[in-house]
Amino acid sequence: MKNKWTATRLQSITQGILAGPPTWTATTFTHDSRQTTPGQLYVAIKGETVDGHDYVEQAFQNGAVAALVSHIPPRLPKDSPLLLVPNVENALLQIGHYVRDQLTATVIGITGSSGKTTTKDMLQLCLSQQGKTHANFRSFNSRWGVPLTLAECMGDEKYVVLEMGMSAPGEIAALTHMARPHIALITTINPAHLADLGSTENIACAKAEIFEGVPSEGVALIPGDLPETSLLLEKAKAQKIAHIFLFGEGPQCDLRLMSYTPxxxxxxxxxxxxxxxxxxxxxxxxxHFAMNSLAVLGAVQGAKANVPQALHTLAQFQGSDRRGQVIHLGHHISLFDESYNANPGSMKAALEAFGSHPHTGHRYLVLGDMRALGANSKKYHEGLKDLVLATQPRGVFTYGPEMKALHDQIKSSVDAHHYEDLEALITDVLDILKEKDAILVKASNAVKLNKVSDALMKKFIR
Structure with missing residues (x-):
């Protein structure tokens, strides 16, 4: 395939209208005008708060050869090379469908309430040792991130690993019908997106849409120890998928975690x-990382790759960025950076892992809001009390209006401090850490506790 994205080729795929000289050829795609490099096609995506059409001029200044747009932005020169389409996201799906039709690779789709990126990164590492493998960059898993990931394929890949995220019903369905994965893997179901979806059952149904794109001879990998397992199983069977496997700890599981010994x-x-x-x-x-690895090995087996070789490769995996990485700082301080995301399930997993970590200093927790939990948000934040106290922390720093509920629950049992000012929180955390201490930082990404992690790494860098 060796994609060369000519203007006329993309016009044919999207049925768009070319404006300006139709002689351009794009090397790759980008949606970030700030990081556009010469030769790229800039894709103007309209988000909830930012419209990419406002940055087309900047993309051209940085070297974009053309822009995919739904309308002509103001202030552009009349001869600017554009591909006009009615809807940019739909055009990306058309491009994704086109690329997928050309692929001969085994395609693996991954979704779930948490653990998606870690599982994707683990699987990418394992498969890349056994053949050319392409996967999403970081968490490029949205309704536009997945088609852009497909558009980067060259056609000679042996494996393609696609992480799929969603915030509403129907989004996974659109992605899986485009990606048509041979193997579909659901990591877990947790209370996330409750503000939009209302219940974990509804979340399971939305995640189970991934099975709609799997061919009848394909593979479905389902977490086997959940209250929603039977629902996921029912959804996979409804698609008449030939090979359905449960993974987990229970005796009902085909892929089973027998022991985990830290x-x-x-x-x-x-x-x-x-x-x-x-x-x-x-x-x-x-x-939870062991469970992720179990699902990964199920996917390796489903892809007919070498399982023993994958076992060896797993030992090389050092974690995904801001998703449970343990960063060893100066003064023998250990930073557990979980600042990318949080929901009740992933918070539980992170606190249990942190509590099991050997140390000779003190433990500290920096916990921010778990977003999008809807009407039960207060209950879920208060419900962290026992997990937090079980880590035996020297101090707990909470941040944000939702986490105030946890602070009120624990303040009589542990040295607890609550903040609404992020800079004040950072200042106090930097002052309190001493030799051989350990600290966990976790919150939903929008809370921006990554700034706490960054400040710690800057001050205590080795």
């Missing part, structure tokens, strides 16, 4: 894949 900075994991036993090492602490 030991210092790593863990030994024992599993069975359809009754075949395996043992391997993970350099990440937390049973």
């Amino acid at each position: 030991d210092g900075t790593h863990a030994q994991v024992k599993i069975t894949l359809q009754e075949t036993p395996y043992t391997y090492t993970l350099n990440l602490l937390g049973k």
